[in-house]
Amino acid sequence: MGSHHPECPDRLCAIQDRLIASGLDICLAHHDAPLAGVEALERAHSAAHVRQVFDQSPASGIVHLDPDTAMCPGTLRAALRAAGAGIHATDLVLSGQASNAFCAVRPPGHHAEFGRAMGFCFFNNIAVAARHALEVHGLERVAIIDFDVHHGNGTENIVAGDERMLMVSIFQHPFYPYSGDKPLAGNLCNVPLPAGTRGEAFREAVSTRWLPRLQEFAPQMLFISAGFDAHYEDDMASLGLVEADYAWVTTQLLKFAQVHCQGRVVSMLEGGYALSALGRSVTEHVRALAEL
Ligand SMILES: [Zn+2]
Numbered sequence: 001m002g003s004h005h006p007e008c009p010d011r012l013c014a015i016q017d018r019l020i021a022s023g024l025d026i027c028l029a030h031h032d033a034p035l036a037g038v039e040a041l042e043r044a045h046s047a048a049h050v051r052q053v054f055d056q057s058p059a060s061g062i063v064h065l066d067p068d069t070a071m072c073p074g075t076l077r078a079a080l081r082a083a084g085a086g087i088h089a090t091d092l093v094l095s096g097q098a099s100n101a102f103c104a105v106r107p108p109g110h111h112a113e114f115g116r117a118m119g120f121c122f123f124n125n126i127a128v129a130a131r132h133a134l135e136v137h138g139l140e141r142v143a144i145i146d147f148d149v150h151h152g153n154g155t156e157n158i159v160a161g162d163e164r165m166l167m168v169s170i171f172q173h174p175f176y177p178y179s180g181d182k183p184l185a186g187n188l189c190n191v192p193l194p195a196g197t198r199g200e201a202f203r204e205a206v207s208t209r210w211l212p213r214l215q216e217f218a219p220q221m222l223f224i225s226a227g228f229d230a231h232y233e234d235d236m237a238s239l240g241l242v243e244a245d246y247a248w249v250t251t252q253l254l255k256f257a258q259v260h261c262q263g264r265v266v267s268m269l270e271g272g273y274a275l276s277a278l279g280r281s282v283t284e285h286v287r288a289l290a291e292l
Helices: 010-021 047-056 075-094 125-135 153-159 199-217 243-260 275-290
Strands: 063-066 069-071 100-103 142-146 165-172 188-193 222-226 265-269
Touching: 010 275, 047 063, 047 075, 069 075, 075 100, 075 125, 075 265, 100 275, 125 142, 125 153, 125 222, 125 265, 142 153, 142 199, 153 165, 153 188, 165 199, 188 199, 199 243, 222 243, 243 265, 243 275, 265 275
Parallel strands: 100 265, 142 165, 142 222, 165 188, 222 265
Antiparallel strands: 063 069
């Protein structure tokens, strides 16, 4: 993305470092992410968008797709691996080779719409994975849960009106990308939160807004857009979640999945830019998923 950009390679180093330091890393099965194919990407994106990202990929230097979103020569392969990670994780979970999965990927995906890249995102990793579960594995209903501090406008754009999918989310509002307060369709449960919201109100939103909608929808698998930029220490935004809130919401979702979806959960990294807080929060998220 260029120097001094918050969406930087150090994010994944911070996660790996903390997973190792916590002792959790050696308990996990690690998988390399394959490259997503065009056919898989086109389950969530227009052919024109996929072609445009390929066409804009520079041989050298940096190309900007929007003021926040730039490609260097390695970006396309990274974006294909980020999307491929969700597909591979979905295959592992649905074949019973993994009980659930967390994908430590970048670039993130939830701002990428059907027809455009934006907000550090090129392909909508979580929507590509969820559509893969529906269209390749034949699931009939899947839910996407998004707790990134930013509204997942791209995922909403792709999911809106697809009755096989439910999206539940929280996000700081009003805040970038200045959408989500009026959901685009009935299969969206958007919970805007004002700046300054702390864990207690977040947990109440999960308990009173998300979980009843999830129960009513009865998904067969959960996909989590796991952004950690709502953390108190993350100055990208102004919410006040801490590690214990991420552990709590993960446990709530895992318990739901164990009762209703045979435990099937695939979680994918979205935002999270305060490196220490990101590493600690992901570690608690993964610890909750692994029930360790
Ligand atoms: Zn974010």
